[in-house]
Amino acid sequence: MWVTALSQLFPDSRDCALMLSGSSQAGFAGIDRAGRPGCITYEAVNEAFLQARAKVRLRHPHRSTTVFTLAQLGSALQETTRLLADRFRLSSDDIALDLPRINTQRTDIADFCPRSHRTDRRCDVTRYRRHDGDCNNLQHPTWGSALLPFKRLLPPAYADGVSEPRANREGFPLPNPRVVSAHVHRDEGPHDHAVSLMFAAWGQLMDHDLTFTAETKDPSDLREPNCCGSGRLRHPNCLPVSLPPDDRFYRLYKQTCMNMLRSLAGVSQDCLLGPRAQTNTATAYIDGNFLYGSNVRLGDELRLLKRGLMKVLPAFSDLGLKDLMPLKLQFPDDGCIRSSPDIYCFLAGDNRANENMALAVLHTVFLREHNRIASELGDINPLWDDEKLYQETRHILAATVQHITYTEFLPMLLGKETVEKYDLVPKSEGYWDGYDPNVDVTIPSAFVTAAFRFGHSLLPSVLERWSPSHVRIGAQRLSEVLKRPLDLYKPGWYDQYLIGLVNQVAQAMDHGITHEVTNHLFQQPSHRYGMDLASLNLQRAREHGVPGYNNYRHLCGLQPLRRWSDMLLALPNETVRRYQQVYEHPDDVDLWSAGISERPIPGSLVGPTFSCIIAQTFRNLRRGDRFWTITGDQTSEALSAAVRRKRQLADCTSVCDGLARLPHVGEKLTQNPENEYNIHPYTGM
Numbered sequence: 001m002w003v004t005a006l007s008q009l010f011p012d013s014r015d016c017a018l019m020l021s022g023s024s025q026a027g028f029a030g031i032d033r034a035g036r037p038g039c040i041t042y043e044a045v046n047e048a049f050l051q052a053r054a055k056v057r058l059r060h061p062h063r064s065t066t067v068f069t070l071a072q073l074g075s076a077l078q079e080t081t082r083l084l085a086d087r088f089r090l091s092s093d094d095i096a097l098d099l100p101r102i103n104t105q106r107t108d109i110a111d112f113c114p115r116s117h118r119t120d121r122r123c124d125v126t127r128y129r130r131h132d133g134d135c136n137n138l139q140h141p142t143w144g145s146a147l148l149p150f151k152r153l154l155p156p157a158y159a160d161g162v163s164e165p166r167a168n169r170e171g172f173p174l175p176n177p178r179v180v181s182a183h184v185h186r187d188e189g190p191h192d193h194a195v196s197l198m199f200a201a202w203g204q205l206m207d208h209d210l211t212f213t214a215e216t217k218d219p220s221d222l223r224e225p226n227c228c229g230s231g232r233l234r235h236p237n238c239l240p241v242s243l244p245p246d247d248r249f250y251r252l253y254k255q256t257c258m259n260m261l262r263s264l265a266g267v268s269q270d271c272l273l274g275p276r277a278q279t280n281t282a283t284a285y286i287d288g289n290f291l292y293g294s295n296v297r298l299g300d301e302l303r304l305l306k307r308g309l310m311k312v313l314p315a316f317s318d319l320g321l322k323d324l325m326p327l328k329l330q331f332p333d334d335g336c337i338r339s340s341p342d343i344y345c346f347l348a349g350d351n352r353a354n355e356n357m358a359l360a361v362l363h364t365v366f367l368r369e370h371n372r373i374a375s376e377l378g379d380i381n382p383l384w385d386d387e388k389l390y391q392e393t394r395h396i397l398a399a400t401v402q403h404i405t406y407t408e409f410l411p412m413l414l415g416k417e418t419v420e421k422y423d424l425v426p427k428s429e430g431y432w433d434g435y436d437p438n439v440d441v442t443i444p445s446a447f448v449t450a451a452f453r454f455g456h457s458l459l460p461s462v463l464e465r466w467s468p469s470h471v472r473i474g475a476q477r478l479s480e481v482l483k484r485p486l487d488l489y490k491p492g493w494y495d496q497y498l499i500g501l502v503n504q505v506a507q508a509m510d511h512g513i514t515h516e517v518t519n520h521l522f523q524q525p526s527h528r529y530g531m532d533l534a535s536l537n538l539q540r541a542r543e544h545g546v547p548g549y550n551n552y553r554h555l556c557g558l559q560p561l562r563r564w565s566d567m568l569l570a571l572p573n574e575t576v577r578r579y580q581q582v583y584e585h586p587d588d589v590d591l592w593s594a595g596i597s598e599r600p601i602p603g604s605l606v607g608p609t610f611s612c613i614i615a616q617t618f619r620n621l622r623r624g625d626r627f628w629t630i631t632g633d634q635t636s637e638a639l640s641a642a643v644r645r646k647r648q649l650a651d652c653t654s655v656c657d658g659l660a661r662l663p664h665v666g667e668k669l670t671q672n673p674e675n676e677y678n679i680h681p682y683t684g685m
């Protein structure tokens with residue numbers, strides 16, 4: 001009967017873009033307002049897209065692809081989704097699982113869909129990774145490429161099924177993010193743990209190799225629109241955090257609003273319909289893109305285009321000191337707090353390089369390392385031209401980042417048991433041959449908005465400077481070196497910060513977050529308050545539609561904690577008590593908040609939920625990368641030699657190379673320097 005009815009209504013079944021299953025919670029799915037059952041036609045999609053384009057003012061297909069042009073198309077696709085959802089009364093599941101099955105290449109959307117997002121194209125096989133990661137996977141060219149969206153481990157939990165930030169399980173607003181931050185993530189003083197600050201800094205650098213969510217900015221000057229002013233014309237992506245009048249800190253400064261904008265809307269591969277997506281402007285692959293950029297235009301801008309070298313600022317050549325990163329002369333205020341117009345931050349492959357001093361130091365380490373390797377390769381291969389030297393060096397640098405991450409960082413973060421369980425142990429001899437083209441490396445939303453933000457818990461309130469003989473010689477408040485890495489202009493301070501990273505112990509991995517980032521994040525020099533990073537984390541995951549903590553426990557095969565008393569199994573008593581005071585139900589608790597508070601797996605820093613999300617992601621990052629360090633056909637002589645050398649140096653890294661002349665540096669730079677097992681292989685100290 002169903003088939004007969006359909007064929008009568010749609011004599012040409014090729015018109016049907018999607019048969020509806022009738023699974024809607026409301027029981028209406030499959031019936032449009034005109035009472036027609038069963039099918040969303042291509043015509044209906046085209047009508048909705050036309051209406052949506054008018055709303056977002058998308059008149060013609062864009063000739064070039066940028067985050068901003070993609071955001072406009074992404075908003076049109078989101079609006080099309082909303083119109084179809086309304087017209088066909090689709091449930092959240094229909095929107096998330098069925099709408100993306102419509103073949104948009106048979107609709108007017110195809111004309112607007114950029115080539116970079118199409119899957120029906122052939123890849124040219126190249127010798128080296130492309131800067132944008134495109135065609136790393138020859139069968140799935142978009143997997144892991146820059147400018148594609150994050151993937152979902154679970155269907156999104158948007159309040160309206162399309163784009164509205166997550167609500168609580170009853171459909172009402174979740175607790176104010178600042179209330180959760182101020183109540184649960186209080187700064188409760190320093191807690192020593194087993195890792196040095198280098199561990200946290202490496203985590204952030206690693207994150208910046210994997211993710212960079214597209215932010216809402218004014219395309220003309222890259223400034224962030226203000227959502228807290230009184231003007232009526234608010235940016236549509238405004239999502240400020242309201243600060244409660246009784247907030248113990250912000251009330252002192254009469255602040256009631258913290259600026260925040262939604263991440264730009266993204267466009268999925270083949271420009272499919274479905275709930276709002278968010279763009280990763282970085283490649284997912286571990287490829288050193290924080291140094292080289294995630295598009296070839298920036299990549300070229302950073303190159304000297306001679307002898308394989310990158311551009312540098314020879315600020316101290318007269319003092320015999322090494323180079324700094326080049327100056328960021330274009331849009332100098334983007335990501336930089338400048339005390340005067342003639343002071344500049346630094347230019348790198350990732351615009352966040354200036355975000356804090358520790359990060360800027362590590363960027364400088366790798367920039368110098370690139371130029372050191374390129375020069376050495378040039379000396380022993382005089383016939384190699386600039387391009388060959390640059391690409392071989394870039395390949396070695398990516399391998400170095402991979403090596404440090406898998407030999408040193410992940411075992412410390414996840415513990416021995418988990419790295420073995422997820423096959424994350426690097427090979428100590430021979431070549432990696434586990435490449436699997438069916439593995440999608442795309443970074444999950446839960447990883448970028450929550451799990452890999454674990455590092456925010458490790459942040460200290462000051463950054464220490466230490467002398468080459470390992471004496472603490474000074475410290476700067478953390479908030480004073482955010483977006484202001486200007487101490488690098490002081491001769492010798494780079495080394496002091498670098499040695500400080502190895503010697504300073506990070507804060508414990510727990511619910512506590514330093515007030516340097518919960519009250520003073522990116523504080524302007526003339527102010528006494530800044531923003532709150534914990535609130536941003538919570539609001540960000542909600543606006544990306546990331547489901548709550550319990551959903552991820554379930555996904556990871558852990559028991560969901562449905563009663564407050566159950567929560568005591570995984571979280572400290574005090575945290576559960578505080579949750580009870582702000583959340584309505586354990587299912588509402590946000591992933592980042594509970595993830596950092598979870599009791600760690602023995603021998604690791606994080607609890608089972610974050611461990612599962614992070615370990616899966618890193619397993620995919622290795623197995624799904626065709627250019628991973630060296631597989632049989634990717635072997636490069638230079639790289640083989642570099643890997644051999646790395647293995648000889650045990651876990652000591654290129655960071656070590658810069659420090660090798662120092663006595664008393666631990667073998668593991670990311671481990672607590674006081675740890676008695678942390679012995680340097682050279683010095684035996």
Ligand code: HEM
Nearest residue numbers: 200201203204207211212213356448452453455456536540
């Ligand atoms: C002083 C140090 C740090 C500062 C000031 C800082 C600040 C920030 C800020 C402002 C954001 C964006 C928040 C938003 O609007 O959503 C962010 C995102 C993030 N942070 Fe941090 N962070 C620091 C250290 C770290 C560390 C140590 C890690 C990990 C080990 C980390 C991991 C992340 C991740 C994964 C994101 C998401 C990035 C993306 O959206 O692509 N951060 N951080």
